[in-house]
Amino acid sequence: MTQEHDKVDGGRRSFIGAAAGLTAATVAPGLILHTVEAAPRSEAVTDKVRWGMLIDTAKCADGCSACVDACDKENGLDLQVKPHGASEAMWDRQRAVWIRKVQVQDNLTGRVTNLPMLCQHCERPPCVDVCPTGASFKRADGIVMVDRHTCIGCRYCMMACPYKARSFIHQVVEEKLTATPRGKGCVESCNLCVQRRDNGETSTACADACAAAGHHAILFGDLKDPNGALSKALASAASRQVREDLNLNTGVRYSSL
């Protein structure tokens, strides 16, 4: 059953491709049509896009947690409760977080930089390499995520991640949202608001919240779209990968760092 359904009708694909080309051509040269309406995807994601981010640390405000709060709300992480008997210190270490606010200091100059640290959506993700079940995977559109139907909770990926981006759910989850199921025994991390991606929305919860707070530090977009705001910003300003020495080609880049 699975096999049959998985087959892609190549003929239909190329027809759609050609039809789309036609529309684009007839509208006007140099004008690109964007779908305004948000609608759920009907075709499999492809590697024609690669989702990514540019985070301008100069705009990331000290003490602001708008992105973290928005992420928590979007993914139901704000519904977590401290297990009975757990100490505050342990809960601090163990509660699931998909974005952490981090401060880094240059010991020579004393310059302090604020930045949100989250899954960097590597092109060559170490978490995927070490996963024994294939639960950690990179979707065609570059999103690194966990298929929690296959995750056995071994946490190899957490050890392998250089960014400490993943969390393990230690206790039963009493409260959850329909859009973002989560439960005990699995690893989870930022999935670039995958439910928003598949419904055709243009941004992530964190980027929206950062903009709403007036900081505009997070720019989300398609790294492969040469005319997109993200590619343009990356082309014009110096940016870095955190731990670029690891050669992971991260999808999340930082500027002013």
Next chain:
Amino acid sequence: MANAVVRGLLAVAGLAWALGAQPAAAGENFVAPGSKAAGLTSCVEPTDFMRRNHMEVIKHQRHTVVHKGIRDSKHTLAGCIACHVAPGPDQKPVSVYAEGQFCQRCHAYTAVDVNCFGCHATVPTPPAAGTAAAGDLGAGLVQVPDHGVTAGGERP
């Protein structure tokens, strides 16, 4: 001969008893009164097919969604719940996996145990417009967390 008749009668009586315990016998089914499904005549696929194959349908669906990002299907688990969830006496939706509710009742009868609801919400959260349960919550809905069942169908 007489023996055979008695045996036959017993068998019939036994069958009637067994079927009586299962709602599907008298043209009824497990569909919960008050749910959106209760007002419709067919499931998302022919009901007979769904009764036998819903597990394949949803397991296929989860791969399609998680790995391929295809979400325009009528086979989503979220959809099953939105249509099959029923309101309780206080008009608030009751978990589809609570005692006697749609998915739980038949699974209890057929001795099936699923862990899906350790992660998946058993009521629409936030409530979807158009479900029987959403009406009284009105517009301007806030996130209503699912206090439903935990893994294995029981609360710890």
